[in-house]
Amino acid sequence: MRLVIVGAGIYGLSVARAALKAGHDVTVIEQGRVPDPLASSVDRHRLIRHPYGDFEGYARLIPAAFAAWEGLWQDLGRRHYIETGTLVHHFRPGDWADQSAAVLDRLGVAYDRLSPADLDRRFPMLSAEGAIDALWLPSGGALLADRIVRDLGEFVRARGTLLEGIAVADLDPARATAILADGRRIAGDRLVVAAGAWTPRLLPHLAGRLRPVRQVVTYAAVPGQWREAWARGPMLLEVDGEGGFYAVPPVDGYGLKLGDHRLAGGPDDPEDRRRAEPAEARAILDGARRRLRDFDDYRLIEAKTCLYTVTADERFLIEAVEGALVLSCCSGHGFKFGALVGERVAAHLEGAHIEGDEDVAVLHAWAAGSVL
Incomplete structure:
Protein backbone atom coordinates (compact mmCIF):
# COMPACT_ATOMS: atom_id res chain seq x y z
CA MET A 1 0.00 0.00 0.00
CA ARG A 2 1.18 3.50 -0.85
CA LEU A 3 0.05 5.76 1.99
CA VAL A 4 0.06 9.57 1.86
CA ILE A 5 -0.30 11.39 5.20
CA VAL A 6 -0.96 15.12 5.54
CA GLY A 7 0.36 16.42 8.85
CA ALA A 8 3.36 15.36 10.94
CA GLY A 9 1.99 15.80 14.43
CA ILE A 10 1.57 12.91 16.83
CA TYR A 11 -1.24 11.28 14.80
CA GLY A 12 0.24 11.59 11.35
CA LEU A 13 3.63 10.33 12.52
CA SER A 14 2.12 7.53 14.62
CA VAL A 15 0.12 6.21 11.67
CA ALA A 16 3.26 6.47 9.54
CA ARG A 17 5.32 4.53 12.09
CA ALA A 18 2.80 1.68 12.27
CA ALA A 19 2.36 1.53 8.48
CA LEU A 20 6.13 1.54 7.87
CA LYS A 21 6.55 -1.32 10.34
CA ALA A 22 3.94 -3.26 8.35
CA GLY A 23 6.03 -2.79 5.20
CA HIS A 24 4.04 -0.09 3.43
CA ASP A 25 5.34 2.83 1.35
CA VAL A 26 4.66 6.00 3.36
CA THR A 27 4.96 9.69 2.49
CA VAL A 28 4.25 12.29 5.19
CA ILE A 29 3.79 15.95 4.22
CA GLU A 30 4.33 18.71 6.79
CA GLN A 31 4.03 22.44 6.12
CA GLY A 32 6.56 23.28 8.84
CA ARG A 33 9.53 21.47 10.26
CA VAL A 34 9.32 18.45 12.54
CA PRO A 35 8.69 19.17 15.33
CA ASP A 36 6.72 22.28 14.38
CA PRO A 37 6.32 24.70 17.34
CA LEU A 38 2.91 25.76 16.00
CA ALA A 39 1.56 22.20 15.95
CA SER A 40 -0.92 21.08 18.60
CA SER A 41 1.31 18.09 19.38
CA VAL A 42 4.38 20.09 20.27
CA ASP A 43 5.13 21.31 23.78
CA ARG A 44 7.28 19.97 26.58
CA HIS A 45 4.65 17.56 27.96
CA ARG A 46 1.29 15.89 27.52
CA LEU A 47 -0.40 13.93 30.31
CA ILE A 48 -1.59 10.34 30.44
CA ARG A 49 -3.73 9.19 33.38
CA HIS A 50 -6.58 6.85 34.31
CA PRO A 51 -9.09 9.37 35.79
CA TYR A 52 -11.31 10.61 32.97
CA GLY A 53 -14.50 11.99 34.48
CA ASP A 54 -17.51 10.27 32.93
CA PHE A 55 -15.72 9.52 29.63
CA GLU A 56 -15.66 5.81 30.42
CA GLY A 57 -14.83 4.75 26.87
CA TYR A 58 -11.55 6.66 26.99
CA ALA A 59 -10.74 5.46 30.49
CA ARG A 60 -11.11 1.90 29.20
CA LEU A 61 -8.52 2.62 26.50
CA ILE A 62 -5.82 3.84 28.89
CA PRO A 63 -4.21 0.39 29.51
CA ALA A 64 -3.98 -0.19 25.76
CA ALA A 65 -2.55 3.31 25.34
CA PHE A 66 0.19 2.56 27.89
CA ALA A 67 0.99 -0.69 26.07
CA ALA A 68 1.22 1.12 22.73
CA TRP A 69 3.68 3.65 24.20
CA GLU A 70 5.84 0.77 25.45
CA GLY A 71 6.04 -0.52 21.88
CA LEU A 72 6.96 2.95 20.66
CA TRP A 73 9.80 3.27 23.20
CA GLN A 74 11.23 0.02 21.85
CA ASP A 75 11.12 1.37 18.29
CA LEU A 76 12.69 4.69 19.25
CA GLY A 77 15.31 3.12 21.50
CA ARG A 78 14.51 5.49 24.38
CA ARG A 79 11.65 6.37 26.73
CA HIS A 80 10.08 9.81 26.72
CA TYR A 81 7.79 9.28 29.70
CA ILE A 82 8.16 10.20 33.37
CA GLU A 83 5.70 8.75 35.87
CA THR A 84 4.50 11.24 38.45
CA GLY A 85 1.29 9.78 39.82
CA SER A 139 0.07 5.68 37.84
CA GLY A 140 0.05 8.45 35.28
CA GLY A 141 2.63 10.95 34.22
CA ALA A 142 4.14 13.18 31.57
CA LEU A 143 4.75 12.19 27.97
CA LEU A 144 7.61 14.40 26.74
CA ALA A 145 5.77 15.56 23.65
CA ASP A 146 8.33 17.54 21.68
CA ARG A 147 10.91 14.76 22.10
CA ILE A 148 8.41 12.11 21.01
CA VAL A 149 7.49 14.03 17.85
CA ARG A 150 11.17 14.74 17.12
CA ASP A 151 12.15 11.07 17.35
CA LEU A 152 9.11 9.88 15.43
CA GLY A 153 10.12 12.29 12.69
CA GLU A 154 13.58 10.68 12.62
CA PHE A 155 11.96 7.23 12.51
CA VAL A 156 9.89 8.21 9.46
CA ARG A 157 12.79 9.95 7.70
CA ALA A 158 14.91 6.82 8.03
CA ARG A 159 12.27 4.43 6.65
CA GLY A 160 9.88 6.45 4.50
CA THR A 161 9.54 9.92 3.00
CA LEU A 162 9.02 13.03 5.11
CA LEU A 163 8.41 16.19 3.06
CA GLU A 164 8.93 19.22 5.31
CA GLY A 165 8.46 22.93 4.77
CA ILE A 166 5.88 22.58 2.02
CA ALA A 167 2.17 23.26 2.47
CA VAL A 168 -0.67 21.21 1.05
CA ALA A 169 -2.81 23.58 -1.00
CA ASP A 170 -5.65 21.19 -1.80
CA LEU A 171 -6.78 17.61 -1.59
CA ASP A 172 -8.29 15.18 -4.08
CA PRO A 173 -9.72 12.61 -1.66
CA ALA A 174 -11.28 10.47 -4.37
CA ARG A 175 -7.83 9.94 -5.90
CA ALA A 176 -6.01 9.77 -2.56
CA THR A 177 -3.93 12.73 -3.66
CA ALA A 178 -2.44 15.74 -1.92
CA ILE A 179 -1.77 18.80 -4.09
CA LEU A 180 1.19 20.80 -2.84
CA ALA A 181 1.59 24.57 -2.91
CA ASP A 182 4.29 24.20 -5.58
CA GLY A 183 1.90 22.27 -7.85
CA ARG A 184 3.19 18.76 -7.21
CA ARG A 185 0.64 16.01 -6.77
CA ILE A 186 1.48 13.29 -4.26
CA ALA A 187 -0.75 10.29 -4.91
CA GLY A 188 -1.19 7.04 -3.04
CA ASP A 189 -3.59 4.15 -2.56
CA ARG A 190 -4.89 5.76 0.64
CA LEU A 191 -4.78 9.29 2.00
CA VAL A 192 -4.83 10.25 5.70
CA VAL A 193 -5.51 13.83 6.76
CA ALA A 194 -4.12 14.56 10.23
CA ALA A 195 -3.64 18.30 9.88
CA GLY A 196 -4.90 19.43 13.30
CA ALA A 197 -6.27 22.98 13.33
CA TRP A 198 -5.58 23.27 9.60
CA THR A 199 -8.01 20.43 8.75
CA PRO A 200 -11.06 22.71 8.21
CA ARG A 201 -9.01 24.74 5.75
CA LEU A 202 -8.34 21.62 3.66
CA LEU A 203 -11.82 20.12 4.15
CA PRO A 204 -14.19 23.09 4.57
CA HIS A 205 -17.26 20.91 5.07
CA LEU A 206 -15.81 19.93 8.47
CA ALA A 207 -15.44 23.53 9.66
CA GLY A 208 -18.77 23.41 11.51
CA ARG A 209 -17.70 20.34 13.47
CA LEU A 210 -14.03 21.03 14.15
CA THR A 311 -15.67 18.78 18.57
CA ALA A 312 -18.88 19.85 20.33
CA ASP A 313 -18.79 16.87 22.70
CA GLU A 314 -14.97 16.88 23.03
CA ARG A 315 -14.74 13.42 21.48
CA PHE A 316 -12.40 12.40 18.68
CA LEU A 317 -13.43 12.27 15.05
CA ILE A 318 -12.26 9.67 12.54
CA GLU A 319 -14.23 9.38 9.34
CA ALA A 320 -13.90 8.60 5.65
CA VAL A 321 -14.13 11.35 3.04
CA GLU A 322 -14.16 9.60 -0.32
CA GLY A 323 -10.68 8.03 -0.62
CA ALA A 324 -9.32 9.76 2.49
CA LEU A 325 -9.45 9.04 6.20
CA VAL A 326 -9.66 12.15 8.39
CA LEU A 327 -8.23 12.04 11.91
CA SER A 328 -9.08 14.77 14.38
CA CYS A 329 -8.12 13.02 17.58
CA CYS A 330 -7.55 16.04 19.74
CA SER A 331 -10.26 17.94 21.62
CA GLY A 332 -7.49 18.79 24.06
CA HIS A 333 -6.99 15.27 25.40
CA GLY A 334 -5.80 13.23 22.45
CA PHE A 335 -2.01 13.06 22.67
CA LYS A 336 -2.05 10.24 25.22
CA PHE A 337 -3.69 7.98 22.61
CA GLY A 338 -1.30 8.88 19.79
CA ALA A 339 0.63 5.62 19.58
CA LEU A 340 -2.53 3.54 20.04
CA VAL A 341 -4.55 5.40 17.40
CA GLY A 342 -1.64 5.15 14.98
CA GLU A 343 -1.60 1.38 15.33
CA ARG A 344 -5.37 1.04 15.07
CA VAL A 345 -5.66 3.33 12.02
CA ALA A 346 -2.78 1.64 10.20
CA ALA A 347 -4.38 -1.76 10.80
CA HIS A 348 -7.70 -0.42 9.50
CA LEU A 349 -6.07 0.99 6.38
CA GLU A 350 -4.29 -2.26 5.69
CA GLY A 351 -7.52 -4.22 6.03
CA ALA A 352 -9.56 -1.65 4.16
CA HIS A 353 -7.08 -1.69 1.28
CA ILE A 354 -7.81 -5.37 0.86
CA GLU A 355 -11.42 -5.76 2.00
CA GLY A 356 -13.10 -2.36 1.64
CA ASP A 357 -14.22 0.20 4.19
CA GLU A 358 -16.87 -1.81 6.03
CA ASP A 359 -15.39 -1.17 9.47
CA VAL A 360 -14.91 2.61 9.29
CA ALA A 361 -18.05 3.12 11.40
CA VAL A 362 -16.56 0.87 14.08
CA LEU A 363 -13.32 2.84 13.94
CA HIS A 364 -15.28 6.09 14.26
CA ALA A 365 -17.18 4.81 17.31
CA TRP A 366 -13.98 3.51 18.91
CA ALA A 367 -12.29 6.89 18.46
CA ALA A 368 -15.34 8.60 19.98
CA GLY A 369 -14.91 6.51 23.12
CA SER A 370 -18.33 4.92 22.68
CA VAL A 371 -17.36 1.25 22.35
CA LEU A 372 -17.44 -0.19 25.87
Whole structure:
Protein backbone atom coordinates (compact mmCIF):
# COMPACT_ATOMS: atom_id res chain seq x y z
CA MET A 1 0.00 0.00 0.00
CA ARG A 2 1.18 3.50 -0.85
CA LEU A 3 0.05 5.76 1.99
CA VAL A 4 0.06 9.57 1.86
CA ILE A 5 -0.30 11.39 5.20
CA VAL A 6 -0.96 15.12 5.54
CA GLY A 7 0.36 16.42 8.85
CA ALA A 8 3.36 15.36 10.94
CA GLY A 9 1.99 15.80 14.43
CA ILE A 10 1.57 12.91 16.83
CA TYR A 11 -1.24 11.28 14.80
CA GLY A 12 0.24 11.59 11.35
CA LEU A 13 3.63 10.33 12.52
CA SER A 14 2.12 7.53 14.62
CA VAL A 15 0.12 6.21 11.67
CA ALA A 16 3.26 6.47 9.54
CA ARG A 17 5.32 4.53 12.09
CA ALA A 18 2.80 1.68 12.27
CA ALA A 19 2.36 1.53 8.48
CA LEU A 20 6.13 1.54 7.87
CA LYS A 21 6.55 -1.32 10.34
CA ALA A 22 3.94 -3.26 8.35
CA GLY A 23 6.03 -2.79 5.20
CA HIS A 24 4.04 -0.09 3.43
CA ASP A 25 5.34 2.83 1.35
CA VAL A 26 4.66 6.00 3.36
CA THR A 27 4.96 9.69 2.49
CA VAL A 28 4.25 12.29 5.19
CA ILE A 29 3.79 15.95 4.22
CA GLU A 30 4.33 18.71 6.79
CA GLN A 31 4.03 22.44 6.12
CA GLY A 32 6.56 23.28 8.84
CA ARG A 33 9.53 21.47 10.26
CA VAL A 34 9.32 18.45 12.54
CA PRO A 35 8.69 19.17 15.33
CA ASP A 36 6.72 22.28 14.38
CA PRO A 37 6.32 24.70 17.34
CA LEU A 38 2.91 25.76 16.00
CA ALA A 39 1.56 22.20 15.95
CA SER A 40 -0.92 21.08 18.60
CA SER A 41 1.31 18.09 19.38
CA VAL A 42 4.38 20.09 20.27
CA ASP A 43 5.13 21.31 23.78
CA ARG A 44 7.28 19.97 26.58
CA HIS A 45 4.65 17.56 27.96
CA ARG A 46 1.29 15.89 27.52
CA LEU A 47 -0.40 13.93 30.31
CA ILE A 48 -1.59 10.34 30.44
CA ARG A 49 -3.73 9.19 33.38
CA HIS A 50 -6.58 6.85 34.31
CA PRO A 51 -9.09 9.37 35.79
CA TYR A 52 -11.31 10.61 32.97
CA GLY A 53 -14.50 11.99 34.48
CA ASP A 54 -17.51 10.27 32.93
CA PHE A 55 -15.72 9.52 29.63
CA GLU A 56 -15.66 5.81 30.42
CA GLY A 57 -14.83 4.75 26.87
CA TYR A 58 -11.55 6.66 26.99
CA ALA A 59 -10.74 5.46 30.49
CA ARG A 60 -11.11 1.90 29.20
CA LEU A 61 -8.52 2.62 26.50
CA ILE A 62 -5.82 3.84 28.89
CA PRO A 63 -4.21 0.39 29.51
CA ALA A 64 -3.98 -0.19 25.76
CA ALA A 65 -2.55 3.31 25.34
CA PHE A 66 0.19 2.56 27.89
CA ALA A 67 0.99 -0.69 26.07
CA ALA A 68 1.22 1.12 22.73
CA TRP A 69 3.68 3.65 24.20
CA GLU A 70 5.84 0.77 25.45
CA GLY A 71 6.04 -0.52 21.88
CA LEU A 72 6.96 2.95 20.66
CA TRP A 73 9.80 3.27 23.20
CA GLN A 74 11.23 0.02 21.85
CA ASP A 75 11.12 1.37 18.29
CA LEU A 76 12.69 4.69 19.25
CA GLY A 77 15.31 3.12 21.50
CA ARG A 78 14.51 5.49 24.38
CA ARG A 79 11.65 6.37 26.73
CA HIS A 80 10.08 9.81 26.72
CA TYR A 81 7.79 9.28 29.70
CA ILE A 82 8.16 10.20 33.37
CA GLU A 83 5.70 8.75 35.87
CA THR A 84 4.50 11.24 38.45
CA GLY A 85 1.29 9.78 39.82
CA THR A 86 -2.09 11.48 39.55
CA LEU A 87 -3.82 13.68 42.12
CA VAL A 88 -7.45 14.76 41.57
CA HIS A 89 -9.09 17.15 44.02
CA HIS A 90 -12.69 16.43 44.97
CA PHE A 91 -14.93 19.43 45.75
CA ARG A 92 -18.56 18.31 45.82
CA PRO A 93 -20.70 15.18 45.36
CA GLY A 94 -21.00 14.21 41.71
CA ASP A 95 -18.13 16.39 40.47
CA TRP A 96 -15.42 15.33 38.02
CA ALA A 97 -13.47 13.53 40.74
CA ASP A 98 -16.53 11.55 41.80
CA GLN A 99 -17.35 10.71 38.18
CA SER A 100 -13.78 9.51 37.73
CA ALA A 101 -13.93 7.41 40.89
CA ALA A 102 -17.15 5.71 39.76
CA VAL A 103 -15.56 4.75 36.43
CA LEU A 104 -12.36 3.58 38.10
CA ASP A 105 -14.43 1.41 40.44
CA ARG A 106 -16.19 -0.21 37.47
CA LEU A 107 -12.88 -0.81 35.72
CA GLY A 108 -11.13 -2.17 38.81
CA VAL A 109 -8.46 0.55 38.83
CA ALA A 110 -7.22 1.09 42.39
CA TYR A 111 -6.89 4.52 43.96
CA ASP A 112 -6.65 6.03 47.43
CA ARG A 113 -8.86 8.71 48.97
CA LEU A 114 -6.68 11.25 50.75
CA SER A 115 -8.17 13.50 53.43
CA PRO A 116 -7.08 17.15 53.68
CA ALA A 117 -4.75 16.13 56.50
CA ASP A 118 -3.30 13.36 54.31
CA LEU A 119 -2.82 15.86 51.49
CA ASP A 120 -1.02 18.33 53.71
CA ARG A 121 1.30 15.61 54.94
CA ARG A 122 2.09 13.97 51.59
CA PHE A 123 2.14 17.09 49.40
CA PRO A 124 3.21 19.96 51.65
CA MET A 125 3.75 22.36 48.73
CA LEU A 126 0.00 22.19 48.01
CA SER A 127 -2.87 23.60 50.04
CA ALA A 128 -5.97 21.43 50.43
CA GLU A 129 -8.19 24.53 50.67
CA GLY A 130 -11.72 23.93 49.40
CA ALA A 131 -11.28 20.19 48.82
CA ILE A 132 -13.33 17.48 50.54
CA ASP A 133 -10.57 15.00 49.76
CA ALA A 134 -8.63 13.82 46.69
CA LEU A 135 -8.07 10.76 44.54
CA TRP A 136 -4.49 9.55 44.42
CA LEU A 137 -3.14 7.06 41.88
CA PRO A 138 0.55 6.16 41.60
CA SER A 139 0.07 5.68 37.84
CA GLY A 140 0.05 8.45 35.28
CA GLY A 141 2.63 10.95 34.22
CA ALA A 142 4.14 13.18 31.57
CA LEU A 143 4.75 12.19 27.97
CA LEU A 144 7.61 14.40 26.74
CA ALA A 145 5.77 15.56 23.65
CA ASP A 146 8.33 17.54 21.68
CA ARG A 147 10.91 14.76 22.10
CA ILE A 148 8.41 12.11 21.01
CA VAL A 149 7.49 14.03 17.85
CA ARG A 150 11.17 14.74 17.12
CA ASP A 151 12.15 11.07 17.35
CA LEU A 152 9.11 9.88 15.43
CA GLY A 153 10.12 12.29 12.69
CA GLU A 154 13.58 10.68 12.62
CA PHE A 155 11.96 7.23 12.51
CA VAL A 156 9.89 8.21 9.46
CA ARG A 157 12.79 9.95 7.70
CA ALA A 158 14.91 6.82 8.03
CA ARG A 159 12.27 4.43 6.65
CA GLY A 160 9.88 6.45 4.50
CA THR A 161 9.54 9.92 3.00
CA LEU A 162 9.02 13.03 5.11
CA LEU A 163 8.41 16.19 3.06
CA GLU A 164 8.93 19.22 5.31
CA GLY A 165 8.46 22.93 4.77
CA ILE A 166 5.88 22.58 2.02
CA ALA A 167 2.17 23.26 2.47
CA VAL A 168 -0.67 21.21 1.05
CA ALA A 169 -2.81 23.58 -1.00
CA ASP A 170 -5.65 21.19 -1.80
CA LEU A 171 -6.78 17.61 -1.59
CA ASP A 172 -8.29 15.18 -4.08
CA PRO A 173 -9.72 12.61 -1.66
CA ALA A 174 -11.28 10.47 -4.37
CA ARG A 175 -7.83 9.94 -5.90
CA ALA A 176 -6.01 9.77 -2.56
CA THR A 177 -3.93 12.73 -3.66
CA ALA A 178 -2.44 15.74 -1.92
CA ILE A 179 -1.77 18.80 -4.09
CA LEU A 180 1.19 20.80 -2.84
CA ALA A 181 1.59 24.57 -2.91
CA ASP A 182 4.29 24.20 -5.58
CA GLY A 183 1.90 22.27 -7.85
CA ARG A 184 3.19 18.76 -7.21
CA ARG A 185 0.64 16.01 -6.77
CA ILE A 186 1.48 13.29 -4.26
CA ALA A 187 -0.75 10.29 -4.91
CA GLY A 188 -1.19 7.04 -3.04
CA ASP A 189 -3.59 4.15 -2.56
CA ARG A 190 -4.89 5.76 0.64
CA LEU A 191 -4.78 9.29 2.00
CA VAL A 192 -4.83 10.25 5.70
CA VAL A 193 -5.51 13.83 6.76
CA ALA A 194 -4.12 14.56 10.23
CA ALA A 195 -3.64 18.30 9.88
CA GLY A 196 -4.90 19.43 13.30
CA ALA A 197 -6.27 22.98 13.33
CA TRP A 198 -5.58 23.27 9.60
CA THR A 199 -8.01 20.43 8.75
CA PRO A 200 -11.06 22.71 8.21
CA ARG A 201 -9.01 24.74 5.75
CA LEU A 202 -8.34 21.62 3.66
CA LEU A 203 -11.82 20.12 4.15
CA PRO A 204 -14.19 23.09 4.57
CA HIS A 205 -17.26 20.91 5.07
CA LEU A 206 -15.81 19.93 8.47
CA ALA A 207 -15.44 23.53 9.66
CA GLY A 208 -18.77 23.41 11.51
CA ARG A 209 -17.70 20.34 13.47
CA LEU A 210 -14.03 21.03 14.15
CA ARG A 211 -13.39 24.22 16.10
CA PRO A 212 -9.88 25.56 16.74
CA VAL A 213 -9.49 26.50 20.41
CA ARG A 214 -6.57 28.59 21.58
CA GLN A 215 -4.99 27.61 24.89
CA VAL A 216 -2.32 29.35 26.98
CA VAL A 217 0.05 27.39 29.21
CA THR A 218 2.61 28.80 31.61
CA TYR A 219 5.83 27.60 33.17
CA ALA A 220 6.86 28.82 36.61
CA ALA A 221 10.10 28.52 38.57
CA VAL A 222 9.54 26.61 41.81
CA PRO A 223 10.77 28.45 44.93
CA GLY A 224 13.72 26.91 46.72
CA GLN A 225 11.73 25.77 49.76
CA TRP A 226 9.53 23.53 47.58
CA ARG A 227 11.97 22.19 44.98
CA GLU A 228 12.53 18.89 46.75
CA ALA A 229 8.80 18.37 47.28
CA TRP A 230 8.00 19.13 43.64
CA ALA A 231 10.77 16.79 42.48
CA ARG A 232 8.52 14.02 43.84
CA GLY A 233 5.33 15.88 43.02
CA PRO A 234 2.25 14.61 41.21
CA MET A 235 0.34 15.61 38.16
CA LEU A 236 -2.56 17.65 39.54
CA LEU A 237 -6.04 17.75 37.98
CA GLU A 238 -8.45 20.24 39.47
CA VAL A 239 -11.83 20.39 37.73
CA ASP A 240 -14.31 22.50 39.69
CA GLY A 241 -17.46 23.36 37.78
CA GLU A 242 -16.57 25.62 34.87
CA GLY A 243 -13.13 26.38 36.27
CA GLY A 244 -10.03 24.58 37.41
CA PHE A 245 -6.53 23.98 36.20
CA TYR A 246 -3.92 21.29 35.76
CA ALA A 247 -0.29 21.17 36.86
CA VAL A 248 2.69 19.19 35.65
CA PRO A 249 5.65 18.95 38.03
CA PRO A 250 9.07 20.09 36.75
CA VAL A 251 9.99 16.60 35.56
CA ASP A 252 12.32 17.73 32.79
CA GLY A 253 14.40 20.16 34.80
CA TYR A 254 12.52 23.21 33.52
CA GLY A 255 9.55 24.56 35.44
CA LEU A 256 6.16 23.81 36.91
CA LYS A 257 3.63 23.77 34.06
CA LEU A 258 0.17 25.24 34.71
CA GLY A 259 -2.76 25.26 32.32
CA ASP A 260 -6.47 26.02 32.34
CA HIS A 261 -9.11 23.34 31.74
CA ARG A 262 -11.58 25.77 30.28
CA LEU A 263 -11.90 25.86 26.49
CA ALA A 264 -11.49 29.43 25.28
CA GLY A 265 -12.29 30.80 21.83
CA GLY A 266 -9.94 30.23 18.95
CA PRO A 267 -8.75 32.19 15.93
CA ASP A 268 -10.27 31.52 12.52
CA ASP A 269 -6.71 31.47 11.16
CA PRO A 270 -4.49 28.86 12.88
CA GLU A 271 -1.46 31.14 12.53
CA ASP A 272 -3.21 34.05 14.24
CA ARG A 273 -2.75 35.11 17.89
CA ARG A 274 -0.02 32.59 18.61
CA ARG A 275 1.74 34.82 21.12
CA ALA A 276 0.64 34.59 24.76
CA GLU A 277 -0.08 38.01 26.16
CA PRO A 278 1.27 38.89 29.63
CA ALA A 279 -2.23 39.34 31.05
CA GLU A 280 -3.24 35.88 29.80
CA ALA A 281 -0.18 34.29 31.35
CA ARG A 282 -0.82 36.06 34.64
CA ALA A 283 -4.43 34.85 34.70
CA ILE A 284 -3.33 31.23 34.22
CA LEU A 285 -0.77 31.49 36.99
CA ASP A 286 -3.24 33.24 39.32
CA GLY A 287 -5.67 30.36 38.82
CA ALA A 288 -3.40 28.25 41.00
CA ARG A 289 -3.11 30.82 43.78
CA ARG A 290 -5.17 29.01 46.40
CA ARG A 291 -3.49 25.68 45.65
CA LEU A 292 0.22 26.60 45.76
CA ARG A 293 1.69 27.41 49.14
CA ASP A 294 3.91 30.50 49.10
CA PHE A 295 2.33 31.38 45.80
CA ASP A 296 4.02 34.78 45.54
CA ASP A 297 7.42 33.05 45.54
CA TYR A 298 6.70 31.34 42.21
CA ARG A 299 8.16 33.20 39.22
CA LEU A 300 6.78 33.07 35.68
CA ILE A 301 9.37 31.71 33.24
CA GLU A 302 7.46 31.41 30.00
CA ALA A 303 4.00 31.32 28.45
CA LYS A 304 3.01 29.55 25.24
CA THR A 305 -0.08 29.07 23.13
CA CYS A 306 -1.41 25.85 21.66
CA LEU A 307 -4.36 25.17 19.35
CA TYR A 308 -6.66 22.29 20.11
CA THR A 309 -9.21 21.19 17.52
CA VAL A 310 -12.40 20.49 19.41
CA THR A 311 -15.67 18.78 18.57
CA ALA A 312 -18.88 19.85 20.33
CA ASP A 313 -18.79 16.87 22.70
CA GLU A 314 -14.97 16.88 23.03
CA ARG A 315 -14.74 13.42 21.48
CA PHE A 316 -12.40 12.40 18.68
CA LEU A 317 -13.43 12.27 15.05
CA ILE A 318 -12.26 9.67 12.54
CA GLU A 319 -14.23 9.38 9.34
CA ALA A 320 -13.90 8.60 5.65
CA VAL A 321 -14.13 11.35 3.04
CA GLU A 322 -14.16 9.60 -0.32
CA GLY A 323 -10.68 8.03 -0.62
CA ALA A 324 -9.32 9.76 2.49
CA LEU A 325 -9.45 9.04 6.20
CA VAL A 326 -9.66 12.15 8.39
CA LEU A 327 -8.23 12.04 11.91
CA SER A 328 -9.08 14.77 14.38
CA CYS A 329 -8.12 13.02 17.58
CA CYS A 330 -7.55 16.04 19.74
CA SER A 331 -10.26 17.94 21.62
CA GLY A 332 -7.49 18.79 24.06
CA HIS A 333 -6.99 15.27 25.40
CA GLY A 334 -5.80 13.23 22.45
CA PHE A 335 -2.01 13.06 22.67
CA LYS A 336 -2.05 10.24 25.22
CA PHE A 337 -3.69 7.98 22.61
CA GLY A 338 -1.30 8.88 19.79
CA ALA A 339 0.63 5.62 19.58
CA LEU A 340 -2.53 3.54 20.04
CA VAL A 341 -4.55 5.40 17.40
CA GLY A 342 -1.64 5.15 14.98
CA GLU A 343 -1.60 1.38 15.33
CA ARG A 344 -5.37 1.04 15.07
CA VAL A 345 -5.66 3.33 12.02
CA ALA A 346 -2.78 1.64 10.20
CA ALA A 347 -4.38 -1.76 10.80
CA HIS A 348 -7.70 -0.42 9.50
CA LEU A 349 -6.07 0.99 6.38
CA GLU A 350 -4.29 -2.26 5.69
CA GLY A 351 -7.52 -4.22 6.03
CA ALA A 352 -9.56 -1.65 4.16
CA HIS A 353 -7.08 -1.69 1.28
CA ILE A 354 -7.81 -5.37 0.86
CA GLU A 355 -11.42 -5.76 2.00
CA GLY A 356 -13.10 -2.36 1.64
CA ASP A 357 -14.22 0.20 4.19
CA GLU A 358 -16.87 -1.81 6.03
CA ASP A 359 -15.39 -1.17 9.47
CA VAL A 360 -14.91 2.61 9.29
CA ALA A 361 -18.05 3.12 11.40
CA VAL A 362 -16.56 0.87 14.08
CA LEU A 363 -13.32 2.84 13.94
CA HIS A 364 -15.28 6.09 14.26
CA ALA A 365 -17.18 4.81 17.31
CA TRP A 366 -13.98 3.51 18.91
CA ALA A 367 -12.29 6.89 18.46
CA ALA A 368 -15.34 8.60 19.98
CA GLY A 369 -14.91 6.51 23.12
CA SER A 370 -18.33 4.92 22.68
CA VAL A 371 -17.36 1.25 22.35
CA LEU A 372 -17.44 -0.19 25.87
